[in-house]
Structures are given as structure tokens and as C-alpha cells.
Amino acid sequence: xxxxxxxxxxxxxxxxxxxxxxxxxxxxxxxxxxxxxxxxxxxxxxxxxxxxxxxxxxxxxxxxxxxxxxxxxxxxxxxxxxxxxxxxxxxxxxxxxxxxxxxxxxxxxxxxxxxxxxxxxxxxxxxxxxxxxxxxxxxxxxxxxxxxxxxxxxxxxxxxxxxxxxxxxxxxxxxxxxxxxx
Amino acid sequence: xxxxxxxxxxxxxxxxxxxxxxxxxxxxxxxxxxxxxxxxxxxxxxxxxxxxxxxxxxxxxxxxxxxxxxxxxxxxxxxxx
Amino acid sequence: xxxxxxxxxxxxxxxxxxxxxxxxxxxxxxxxxxxxxxxxxxxxxxxxxxxxxxxxxxxxxxxxxxxxxxxxxxxxxxxxxxxxxxxxxxxxxxxxxxxxxxxxxxxxxxxxxxxxxxxxxxxxxxxxxxxxxxxxxxxxxxxxxxxxxxxxxxxxxxxxxxxxxxxxxxxxxxxxxxxxxxxxxxxxxxxxxxxxxxxxxxxxxxxxxxxxxxxxxxxxxxxxxxxxxxxxxxxxxxxxxxxxxxxxxxxxx
Numbered sequence: 346x347x348x349x350x351x352x353x354x355x356x357x358x359x360x361x362x363x364x365x366x367x368x369x370x371x372x373x374x375x376x377x378x379x380x381x382x383x384x385x386x387x388x389x390x391x392x393x394x395x396x397x398x399x400x401x402x403x404x405x406x407x408x409x410x411x412x413x414x415x416x417x418x419x420x421x422x423x424x425x426x427x428x429x430x431x432x433x434x435x436x437x438x439x440x441x442x443x444x445x446x447x448x449x450x451x452x453x454x455x456x457x458x459x460x461x462x463x464x465x466x467x468x469x470x471x472x473x474x475x476x477x478x479x480x481x482x483x484x485x486x487x488x489x490x491x492x493x494x495x496x497x498x499x500x501x502x503x504x505x506x507x508x509x510x511x512x513x514x515x516x517x518x519x520x521x522x523x524x525x526x527x
Numbered sequence: 528x529x530x531x532x533x534x535x536x537x538x539x540x541x542x543x544x545x546x547x548x549x550x551x552x553x554x555x556x557x558x559x560x561x562x563x564x565x566x567x568x569x570x571x572x573x574x575x576x577x578x579x580x581x582x583x584x585x586x587x588x589x590x591x592x593x594x595x596x597x598x599x600x601x602x603x604x605x606x607x608x
Numbered sequence: 609x610x611x612x613x614x615x616x617x618x619x620x621x622x623x624x625x626x627x628x629x630x631x632x633x634x635x636x637x638x639x640x641x642x643x644x645x646x647x648x649x650x651x652x653x654x655x656x657x658x659x660x661x662x663x664x665x666x667x668x669x670x671x672x673x674x675x676x677x678x679x680x681x682x683x684x685x686x687x688x689x690x691x692x693x694x695x696x697x698x699x700x701x702x703x704x705x706x707x708x709x710x711x712x713x714x715x716x717x718x719x720x721x722x723x724x725x726x727x728x729x730x731x732x733x734x735x736x737x738x739x740x741x742x743x744x745x746x747x748x749x750x751x752x753x754x755x756x757x758x759x760x761x762x763x764x765x766x767x768x769x770x771x772x773x774x775x776x777x778x779x780x781x782x783x784x785x786x787x788x789x790x791x792x793x794x795x796x797x798x799x800x801x802x803x804x805x806x807x808x809x810x811x812x813x814x815x816x817x818x819x820x821x822x823x824x825x826x827x828x829x830x831x832x833x834x835x836x837x838x839x840x841x842x843x844x845x846x847x848x849x850x851x852x853x854x855x856x857x858x859x860x861x
Contacts, residue, residue, distance in 0.1 A: 352636030356628040364621035369548045371613040375606035395576045413664035476575040477650045478666040493689035496847040499598040500697045506602040577745040578667045585753040597852040
């Protein structure tokens with residue numbers, strides 16, 4: 346039961362936030378409150394996507410450390426030479442077929458003592474150590490498009506105020522119907 | 528991914544959303560909306576999405592709140608509900 | 609109306625809660641075996657970002673290189689939103705008396721001198737964020753928003769006429785168009801070398817000092833991010849100038 350609450354608790358709060366934004370869009374009378382509700386809805390959805398991209402307790406930001414020098418083919422020869430000099434006479438190069446890239450790519454950060462000695466550059470990044478970058482990219486687009494849409498909605502609100510003199514929905518409906526009939 | 532930190536920020540987030548929708552003074556509502564944006568940015572940075580948090584800090588709290596306050600100043604500053 | 613919409617939202621919320629709490633089908637939070645975490649696309653991106661383009665920030669490399677088509681259209685969307693706001697709200701008639709005449713005020717002493725020192729630093733920081741988008745969080749969008757915010761700061765502390773004197777609306781619209789032109793034009797260059805649109809890897813003969821196709825993609829990403837920054841900064845400033853003055857570009861906040 347404890348585990349169940351801990352694993353799903355965040356999703357419940359996200360659903361609550363989404364419904365709060367949706368209720369604000371429908372039920373509030375003022376136009377600006379409706380727009381605030383729309384923005385709350387949008388950011389709650391972005392929160393949902395970002396929380397899907399989280400992997401485990403150890404996963405880190407999706408940026409390779411040290412400018413990714415260990416993983417780039419450009420520096421591979423230099424790094425291999427430096428490693429060979431540092432571990433001269435320890436049997437480097439004897440078992441260099443053991444640590445394949447396919448082997449280490451799905452490990453959960455396991456470090457045996459043997460793989461330290463026969464490290465071979467360029468390594469492949471271990472997938473479990475980095476958060477999933479794909480939802481982050483989609484949500485970047487969503488945020489910027491959201492602010493552009495908010496600007497457009499606010500400009501239309503200003504036009505409505507100029508024309509009808511009020512921003513409340515019920516008074517607006519009355520005035521629009523009076524205009525249509527009269 | 529620290530569970531307790533997420534819990535704390537989420538506990539502040541829900542009342543901020545409710546208050547932003549319930550305040551009658553529209554300038555105050557825009558400011559609480561800015562607070563909501565900042566709390567979201569904190570939550571995303573803690574979950575490992577640093578690019579998204581950077582963008583939200585610049586856009587949501589810097590630009591979005593300013594647009595709302597600019598519009599509120601040109602239209603009425605109080606709402607009836 | 610409030611009660612009815614409350615009931616409807618509550619009902620939808622209960623349905624969503626039921627769907628989210630399912631222990632078998634919906635993965636727990638932070639599960640490393642969920643379908644999103646083990647998808648082959650994300651694996652490819654994480655493992656090959658250094659090999660293909662020498663960029664350690666995976667989000668930037670996906671945004672500007674692997675999914676550059678989406679980013680180009682996102683820039684176009686921002687531009688079109690700016691033009692749409694311009695079309696909706698801009699009015700050229702003289703003050704008819706509906707706008708209260710703002711009293712002439714001098715900028716506040718503390719604000720004036722503090723902001724005078726801060727704005728150059730903010731602009732240099734925005735260029736830093738743009739340039740270091742490859743190795744640390746940042747990139748074109750973040751730099752563009754910070755640059756646009758620095759222009760908005762000038763309009764807030766002094767008045768909008770001071771800001772418009774330095775960066776008028778014609779120049780802003782022009783810069784917004786130039787940003788998209790840089791992005792699409794640079795992608796178009798690679799067609800002359802026989803590859804597809806937005807494939808920066810084949811551009812290495814014309815870029816000076818670049819000797820590998822991975823480094824050509826690195827430089828290509830930087831140039832398209834410059835285009836994105838131009839558009840985003842000028843459009844955000846233009847939207848503020850239009851919203852704060854109700855379309856008249858004088859007086860206002």
C-alpha cells in the first residue's frame with residue numbers, strides 16, 4: 346500500500362491540477378481568469394510529460410559530463426594512449442574484447458573491478474544514467490507556443506473591452522444579443 | 528527525484544493554483560500566477576529537465592506575467608468573481 | 609453554471625484518476641522499464657549524439673539537428689503570432705479621448721541607475737546562453753527570451769517611446785523575418801550539395817577550418833539557433849509594445 350501511494354501519488358496531483366485549470370476555463374466569468382485557467386492547464390500537462398521522462402533515483406540531467414570527451418571518436422586515440430601509459434604493465438589490452446559497448450549500455454551503473462582496467466575509448470553512454478531527452482524537446486516547443494498563444498488571447502481581450510466596455514461573460518452575452526437584435 | 532522535496536513543492540503548488548483563480552484583484556491574480564510558474568520551474572529542475580526549467584523561468588515568470596499585468600492595466604483591474 | 613461545470617470536471621477527473629492508478633497497465637513513477645524509458649529512439653539519441661554531431665547536450669542536439677524541421681516551424685509559429693497580434697490590435701488613429709493622458713514622469717532615481725548598469729550585462733548573458741547551448745542548458749530559445757526581456761525592461765523603467773526610439777517596430781518586424789530567413793536559408797544551402805534539406809553534415813567544404821562532418825553539424829546547429837534567437841527576441845518585444853499601449857505605440861504602462 347505504501348509503495349502504491351508513493352509510486353502514483355504524483356500523478357494524482359497532476360490530474361487535480363489539470364481539472365482545476367479546466368474548471369477555471371469553463372466556470373469563471375472574467376476573461377482574464379479564463380486565460381489564467383488555460384495557462385494552469387498547459388503547465389500541468391507539461392509537468393505530466395516531464396515526469397514521464399524521469400527514469401530512476403540515479404538518473405541525471407541529459408547532458409554528457411566533461412563535454413562528452415570520453416564518448417567522442419575525435420579524442421579516442423589520445424585518451425586511449427593516455428590510459429595505456431597510466432596503466433603500463435597491468436595487462437592492458439589483453440582482455441580488450443570483454444567490455445563491449447552493447448554489454449555496458451544497459452547496465453545499471455555496475456562497476457566491476459575488471460572493467461576498470463580494460464576501459465576502451467570511445468565508450469558508449471549508459472542509457473540508464475540519463476533522463477529521456479525526447480519529452481524535454483517536445484515540451485520546450487509547447488512552452489514557447491503557449492506564450493505566443495497567450496499574447497494573442499490577451500490582445501483579443503483588449504479589443505473586446507474596447508468595444509463592449511466589460512470583461513464579464515454574462516454582461517457580454519447580454520450586450521451581444523442586444524446588438525444582434527437591435 | 529527526491530520524493531520528499533517533490534511532495535513539499537506540490538503541497539505549495541495546489542493552493543497557488545486555487546488562489547490565482549479565486550482572487551478578485553486581477554493584478555494580484557497575475558502575481559500569484561507568476562509564483563505558480565516559479566514553483567513549476569523548481570519542480571522540473573529537480574526532476575532533471577534543466578532546459579525546460581530554464582525556459583519556463585524566463586518565459587513564464589518573466590514574460591507571461593508581464594503581459595498579463597500590461598493587459599490588466601489597460602482593461603479593468605477588478606473582477607466580479 | 610459553476611456547479612454543473614464542477615460536476616463535469618469532477619467526473620472527468622475521476623475517470624482520469626482511475627486510469628492513472630491502474631497498477632498493471634500504467635507504469636509507476638520513475639520506473640526504468642516503462643515503455644517511455646526503453647524506447648529505441650531515445651536510446652539512439654543518447655548513444656549517438658557525440659558520434660554524429662559532437663554536441664554533449666542531448667536536448668539541443670535533438671532540437672536543432674535530429675528534429676530541426678519541428679523547430680523551424682515552431683519559429684514560424686512565433687513569427688505568425690506576432691504578425692497576428694499586430695493585425696488585431698494595431699490602430700493608427702490619433703487619441704480620441706478614450707485613453708487617459710498619462711502624466712509626464714521622470715524615471716525613478718534608483719531604478720534608472722541600477723537598470724543602466726544591469727541591461728548590458730543581461731544582454732551579454734543572453735549571448736552566453738546562446739553560445740553555450742551545446743554544453744550546458746541553454747540554446748536559442750532561452751537566449752532569445754532573455755534578450756527580449758532586456759528590451760522590455762527598458763520600456764518598463766523609462767517609457768515606451770524611449771524603447772521605440774532605440775528599436776522601432778519596423779526594425780523589430782524586420783529582425784523577426786531575418787531570423788526565419790537565416791534558419792530556412794541555411795537548411796536550403798545543403799540542397800546545392802546534393803543532400804536533403806536541413807542536412808548540415810554535407811556543408812563541410814564551405815565552412816572554413818572544419819574537417820569532419822560531425823563538426824559541420826555542430827556549427828550548423830549554432831547558426832540556426834542564432835536565427836531562432838533573432839525571431840524570438842524581436843517578437844516578444846513587439847508583443848509587449850503592442851499590448852502595453854493598446855496598439856497606439858505611445859503612452860501606456
